[in-house]
Amino acid sequence: NAGVTQTPKFQVLKTGQSMTLQCAQDMNHNSMYWYRQDPGMGLRLIYYSASEGTTDKGEVPNGYNVSRLNKREFSLRLESAAPSQTSVYFCASRPDRRSGNTIYFGEGSWLTVV
């Protein structure tokens, strides 16, 4: 019963390096999300995807790109990492509104940019 799986769990990057955070869900959900969590700021939406093939910007998209590869997978890419992107990143998914409104989260990815 995997739910939402994201990798890696921990990563240290140097400024300017690139990396991709991977996310997959096995619940056949249409919508997927990437959030970042910073102390005292709660969750901020980076990008979301309401269905396969569509992506939209959230509150803080600058410096990130996403790909909804298929219904299961939604990746987040940092093209040129900056120290301001040090954060905990959460992937999440949700069924359509008729099936319920609960969002299911992954375990998180701790990213440090030095």
Next chain:
Amino acid sequence: AQSVTQLDSQVPVFEEAPVELRCNYSSSVSVYLFWYVQYPNQGLQLLLKYLSGSTLVESINGFEAEFNKSQTSFHLRKPSVHISDTAEYFCAVSDLEGMDSNYQLIWGAGTKLIIKP
């Protein structure tokens, strides 16, 4: 635009004492309301939610929250806390309108519940 305010960033409380975590929201439309819990070094998980019907909703581990439309509040309460309740609690709101394509949750900043032995 919708917004969520969690009035306390931290709430320290003695074990077995009651606790209330406050959440207020603003919205021009009818809403769904949620409380999520985040245990240390884990992702968030749903604690309870209000969609419609009874304004008092309960979780399986003894928490309850009451939707108060006139005060636009959804405070979380527990009559007796345990050390295992140590976590960060997030209030969130979404509107009943709109399409799946733009459905989002608006999150509060979170409240850390600190249980003192």
